[in-house]
Amino acid sequence: NEALQRVIEQGCWSEQAHIQADKNSVDKTQPHNWAVEAILADCSQFNVFHQGKQVATVTWGLNGEHNMYNALAAIIAARHVGIDAHTSADALAEFQSVKRRMELVGEVGSGLETVRIFDDFAHHPTAIKLTLAGAKANQAVQKRSGRLIAVLEPRSNTMKLGEHKAKLAASVEDADASYWLEPEGLSWSLTEALSNMSKQTVCQTVEALEAQLLKDIQAGDDVVIMSNGSFSGLHRSLLAKLREAQAELS
Numbered sequence: 666n667e668a669l670q671r672v673i674e675q676g677c678w679s680e681q682a683h684i685q686a687d688k689n690s691v692d693k694t695q696p697h698n699w700a701v702e703a704i705l706a707d708c709s710q711f712n713v714f715h716q717g718k719q720v721a722t723v724t725w726g727l728n729g730e731h732n733m734y735n736a737l738a739a740i741i742a743a744r745h746v747g748i749d750a751h752t753s754a755d756a757l758a759e760f761q762s763v764k765r766r767m768e769l770v771g772e773v774g775s776g777l778e779t780v781r782i783f784d785d786f787a788h789h790p791t792a793i794k795l796t797l798a799g800a801k802a803n804q805a806v807q808k809r810s811g812r813l814i815a816v817l818e819p820r821s822n823t824m825k826l827g828e829h830k831a832k833l834a835a836s837v838e839d840a841d842a843s844y845w846l847e848p849e850g851l852s853w854s855l856t857e858a859l860s861n862m863s864k865q866t867v868c869q870t871v872e873a874l875e876a877q878l879l880k881d882i883q884a885g886d887d888v889v890i891m892s893n894g895s896f897s898g899l900h901r902s903l904l905a906k907l908r909e910a911q912a913e914l915s
Contacts (some may be wrong), residue, residue: 678760682741683736686702701737708733713740713750721750725757728767728806729799734856767796767889771904773911777809778884780907785898788821788893790829790836797839800889812841816878816899818892819855820848827853834862840889842866842881846874871897877907 669731676914682697698717698822704710707728713721723736723888742751758797762768765786773780787796792813794909801813815837815898837843840863849869856867882888 674874680745682745684737684741699737699741699899701733703730703733705806707799707806709803709806711736713754715750721754723754723757725760727760727762728803731795731801734879738794762810763823765860767800770890770900773904773907773910774884778811779889780811780882780884782900782904782907783887783889785889785891786893787891788819790832792834793817793891794839796861796891797837800887801839810887811883811887813839814878814882814886814888815840815843816845816874816890816896817843818846818890819851819895820892820894825851828881830855830858833858837862838867844868844874845880847870871899875899875906876902878903879910882907 679698682699685698685700687700698715700714700716700717702712704712704722708730709726709728710722710724711733712719713723720777721740723740727736734756736738740750740758743753744750744831765784768784770782770784772782783800785796797813797815804811804813809892817837819825819829821832823850843862844860845855845865845867845868847858847867847869859865866874866877868877878888888903890896890903
């Protein structure tokens, strides 16, 4: 990143570590060059390289390329204070993710036909895209045959101002279907911004959105609900009603 490099060149007196995108491009003569390589497509297992040499393997409960690189940054920081990469990898294996980061709210059903409801804090296009890419890869690793459904609320100030509207459609490309809440008072048209998309549904109320989801969700689907707010409790309300519907059928 050229902008970041210009900032560093102004003066940085701390130890620097450089993360390379490709382990094969690591300059082995530099003591602080690191890289990772995913073993599983969802990045829930990956190798860690330092100066081109594998120094650890991480197997943990998170997925997504962004989380893999966050883990590498934590490993590097820990090494700076004397903790080796193997010890850090063992610690990451026991790491429990924080709330609202692909938090599994609950499940309905059993086996590969289980419907899973996730809550995630993603609220701008970059975070939305990374979250869904990780979720899609996780479906493949677990051999789930259901769809990936994205449910979104443009709630942040930048979203409400329309700063990201041109990037919204691309942010949900990994989803098989997307459902959007168009909040009252939005200064731009969410429906218009998504007009070139297929398999998208826009609702004006949470109640209408939930009703549509209850009609459309199928066995085996993963439903990722994304907002930087509570989404009016949609996660748990949807889960409860899906469980009620299942109980009536059994």
